Amino acid sequence: MSELRVGVIGGGQLARMMTPPAINLGITLKVLAEAEGSSAALATTLVGDYNQVEVVAEFAKTVDVITFDHEHVPLAVLEALEANGVSVQPPSRALAFAQNKLRMRERLSQLNLPMPDWAEIHDADSLDSFIEAHGGVAILKTPIGGYDGKGVRVVSSSADAADWLSAEGLTKVGGHLLVEEKVAFVRELAQLSARNPSGEFLAWPLVQTVQANGVCSEVLAPAPNASEGTLEQAAVIAQAVSEGLGVTGVLAVEMFETADGRLLINELAMRPHNSGHFSIEGSVTSQFEQHLRAVLDLPLGSTLPTNAHAVMVNLLGVDDQNDFLPHYAQAQSAHPEVKIHTYGKGARAGRKMGHVTVVSGNAEWALEEARQAAKVLTQQA
Amino acid sequence: MSELRVGVIGGGQLARMMTPPAINLGITLKVLAEAEGSSAALATTLVGDYNQVEVVAEFAKTVDVITFDHEHVPLAVLEALEANGVSVQPPSRALAFAQNKLRMRERLSQLNLPMPDWAEIHDADSLDSFIEAHGGVAILKTPIGGYDGKGVRVVSSSADAADWLSAEGLTKVGGHLLVEEKVAFVRELAQLSARNPSGEFLAWPLVQTVQANGVCSEVLAPAPNASEGTLEQAAVIAQAVSEGLGVTGVLAVEMFETADGRLLINELAMRPHNSGHFSIEGSVTSQFEQHLRAVLDLPLGSTLPTNAHAVMVNLLGVDDQNDFLPHYAQAQSAHPEVKIHTYGKGARAGRKMGHVTVVSGNAEWALEEARQAAKVLTQQA
Numbered sequence: 001m002s003e004l005r006v007g008v009i010g011g012g013q014l015a016r017m018m019t020p021p022a023i024n025l026g027i028t029l030k031v032l033a034e035a036e037g038s039s040a041a042l043a044t045t046l047v048g049d050y051n052q053v054e055v056v057a058e059f060a061k062t063v064d065v066i067t068f069d070h071e072h073v074p075l076a077v078l079e080a081l082e083a084n085g086v087s088v089q090p091p092s093r094a095l096a097f098a099q100n101k102l103r104m105r106e107r108l109s110q111l112n113l114p115m116p117d118w119a120e121i122h123d124a125d126s127l128d129s130f131i132e133a134h135g136g137v138a139i140l141k142t143p144i145g146g147y148d149g150k151g152v153r154v155v156s157s158s159a160d161a162a163d164w165l166s167a168e169g170l171t172k173v174g175g176h177l178l179v180e181e182k183v184a185f186v187r188e189l190a191q192l193s194a195r196n197p198s199g200e201f202l203a204w205p206l207v208q209t210v211q212a213n214g215v216c217s218e219v220l221a222p223a224p225n226a227s228e229g230t231l232e233q234a235a236v237i238a239q240a241v242s243e244g245l246g247v248t249g250v251l252a253v254e255m256f257e258t259a260d261g262r263l264l265i266n267e268l269a270m271r272p273h274n275s276g277h278f279s280i281e282g283s284v285t286s287q288f289e290q291h292l293r294a295v296l297d298l299p300l301g302s303t304l305p306t307n308a309h310a311v312m313v314n315l316l317g318v319d320d321q322n323d324f325l326p327h328y329a330q331a332q333s334a335h336p337e338v339k340i341h342t343y344g345k346g347a348r349a350g351r352k353m354g355h356v357t358v359v360s361g362n363a364e365w366a367l368e369e370a371r372q373a374a375k376v377l378t379q380q381a
Numbered sequence: 382m383s384e385l386r387v388g389v390i391g392g393g394q395l396a397r398m399m400t401p402p403a404i405n406l407g408i409t410l411k412v413l414a415e416a417e418g419s420s421a422a423l424a425t426t427l428v429g430d431y432n433q434v435e436v437v438a439e440f441a442k443t444v445d446v447i448t449f450d451h452e453h454v455p456l457a458v459l460e461a462l463e464a465n466g467v468s469v470q471p472p473s474r475a476l477a478f479a480q481n482k483l484r485m486r487e488r489l490s491q492l493n494l495p496m497p498d499w500a501e502i503h504d505a506d507s508l509d510s511f512i513e514a515h516g517g518v519a520i521l522k523t524p525i526g527g528y529d530g531k532g533v534r535v536v537s538s539s540a541d542a543a544d545w546l547s548a549e550g551l552t553k554v555g556g557h558l559l560v561e562e563k564v565a566f567v568r569e570l571a572q573l574s575a576r577n578p579s580g581e582f583l584a585w586p587l588v589q590t591v592q593a594n595g596v597c598s599e600v601l602a603p604a605p606n607a608s609e610g611t612l613e614q615a616a617v618i619a620q621a622v623s624e625g626l627g628v629t630g631v632l633a634v635e636m637f638e639t640a641d642g643r644l645l646i647n648e649l650a651m652r653p654h655n656s657g658h659f660s661i662e663g664s665v666t667s668q669f670e671q672h673l674r675a676v677l678d679l680p681l682g683s684t685l686p687t688n689a690h691a692v693m694v695n696l697l698g699v700d701d702q703n704d705f706l707p708h709y710a711q712a713q714s715a716h717p718e719v720k721i722h723t724y725g726k727g728a729r730a731g732r733k734m735g736h737v738t739v740v741s742g743n744a745e746w747a748l749e750e751a752r753q754a755a756k757v758l759t760q761q762a
Contacts, residue, residue: 002704002706002707003706004706004709016404017404019400019401019404019423020400020401020402020404020405021401023397023398023400023401023423024401024661024720024721024722025709025721025722025723026704026705026706026722026723026724026725026735042400042404042423042424043423280405284717284718284720284740285717293713298709298710298713299710299713299714299717300713300717301713301717301718302717302718304718306687306688306740307687307688323383323407324407325383325384325385325407326383328385328406328679329679329680332674332679332680332681332682333680336665336666336680336681336682336683337665337682337683337685339405339665340405340406341405341406341407342406342407343407344407354407359665359687
């Protein structure tokens with residue numbers, strides 16, 4: 001038998017959700033997980049520390065291409081693999097921008113792409129100057145390691161970040177911070193796309209994301225009432241980012257939409273992303289199938305929607321007991337069109353443990369169904 | 382963590398295709414496979430002989446319910462499990478009808494369900510009488526073990542089945558044969574449905590199946606130009622079979638449609654079936670997800686179509702080399718909307734090794750796309 005073998009570093013829900021399309025397509029999926037019993041346990045072939053080049057190199061020998069469930073693998077590890085001829089997708093030179101938000105902002109500036117004002121901060125004075133010049137408030141970020149609201153702080157004075165700005169604090173975050181203008185956005189959008197090493201690029205329809213406490217809670221696909229100009233602009237931005245940063249595989253560009261219709265790049269994710277989970281049922285080709293095809297340098301699949309609307313609602317943990325399964329019967333009985341996804345994770349308040357998706361010709365109905373099903377599943381015992 | 386655990390006996394493509402919905406729903410799927418490296422290897426937790434009650438009983442201890450990839454597990458084995466309180470779905474009393482076509486015909490006759498004329502045959506004379514009474518030709522079947530054209534023969538005289546009718550031949554097939562009227566059908570249809578132990582029943586839209594050399598080659602969903610009366614009649618028949626035979630899980634009823642619009646029951650399958658593969662993309666709930674939900678006695682999911690039409694074309698092996706993967710790039714490039722499925726089987730001429738599905742508002746286009754993609758994938762090197 002011939003084989004197409006994809007190796008994923010990281011055993012989280014993104015690796016888990018790559019498994020179904022791998023099974024369908026007959027692709028051999030292998031996962032290097034941090035621990036036994038991860039979300040992607042079914043496809044796990046090695047458990048080990050991705051910070052150790054020997055571990056990752058051993059794993060790489062068993063596959064045709066290395067890709068990622070997360071963006072935390074040290075660049076030095078990936079560069080060592082690449083130096084030995086391993087196909088790493090996205091490559092280390094692209095991931096460098098995902099791992100360090102300052103490098104990302106610098107590169108996007110070189111590409112003249114639209115984004116919030118930003119500056120590199122090394123001390124209290126430069127931060128206070130930036131805040132003063134931007135209406136008395138700003139967003140301060142650690143350049144490395146932040147996600148889902150972690151490593152991000154709204155500041156109205158350097159005093160709000162005294163811990164990060166202390167000598168010790170600065171050392172911990174790598175010597176500098178990123179400050180960004182606090183954009184008065186009307187909503188948040190995400191543009192999902194994929195690109196393969198041969199350069200084929202394809203975008204999905206633009207979606208709206210709704211955040212609660214810094215974590216994605218709902219995704220509406222396509223973004224309601226988006227103008228043709230906005231849709232086109234978002235896709236152009238995504239392609240410019242993808243090509244300009246050398247991204248391969250799935251790329252999510254999170255953006256702010258302003259009252260005057262501008263799109264400003266907020267965050268980037270060089271992997272399947274929460275904003276794209278709707279695509280499992282809502283697109284002819286899901287982000288997970290597309291990622292596998294892209295990293296294998298296969299032609300990309302159609303990103304046409306399967307219906308006019310898709311709504312995704314995240315299932316966040318409510319306590320350390322409810323893993324949603326005890327509520328399946330009630331949710332499925334009342335909501336036969338809702339697609340339930342859970343990630344096999346232990347229950348913990350606030351944890352991303354699953355999601356539901358509804359695909360429909362009726363956007364309002366889809367949103368209501370998805371919310372009601374999520375409510376049933378996340379009810380406390 | 383709570384757990385929903387389904388055990389599947391048999392490691393073929395049906396068990397394989399249950400894996401993606403199990404992952405999505407967070408259901409723990411375990412497979413008892415005949416051998417290492419089966420189609421369902423990813424979910425395999427035990428390799429052993431399903432004819433041995435100890436093997437199956439050991440497997441059953443690890444799951445909440447036992448179900449099937451095929452219908453070949455001896456009834457005595459299943460009855461022993463049931464006697465020990467194991468949930469077997471479908472239960473042995475239903476599978477008895479699937480395993481023996483004579484018992485199936487007897488039961489369907491008791492239920493007054495429409496089917497070809499039939500008789501139990503023990504000798505040449507009774508066979509010749511039946512043939513003579515039915516226009517000089519009939520279909521002779523071994524009651525046990527036939528599938529995909531095996532164990533089925535068109536006969537115009539008992540001389541055509543001298544081997545099966547010899548003392549030795551009759552002993553081999555259990556002492557009797559089934560003869561059926563050769564129906565002058567205009568086409569073949571299949572009605573897919575599911576039923577859970579609580580009695581909830583739900584049918585999918587009726588489909589047309591196209592056979593080549595006794596093996597399913599194409600499925601058109603829904604069946605083109607089927608009248609409301611035909612659609613309703615097919616669903617009524619499926620429900621009568623499901624309830625009358627005590628089937629749980631997915632049931633496929635294969636039927637002949639005659640020139641005067643009658644539906645006659647041909648074969649039954651008490652498991653996900655080739656005629657239902659279209660439902661992976663073509664239905665809100667696929668037959669594989671539905672089967673898992675049904676055997677766990679969870680509420681059934683919507684069987685509404687995701688689009689007006691779905692077409693499935695089987696990928697049959699062409700030689701002992703081509704497992705289709707070398708042709709992925711060509712097929713995917715030319716057919717970005719086609720969903721390719723392969724089963725991880727070694728190449729062999731005539732073997733069911735995969736399928737492609739196209740979902741579309743345009744039936745003609747869907748059929749053409751699916752056929753063309755299948756042609757690319759099955760081309761010889």
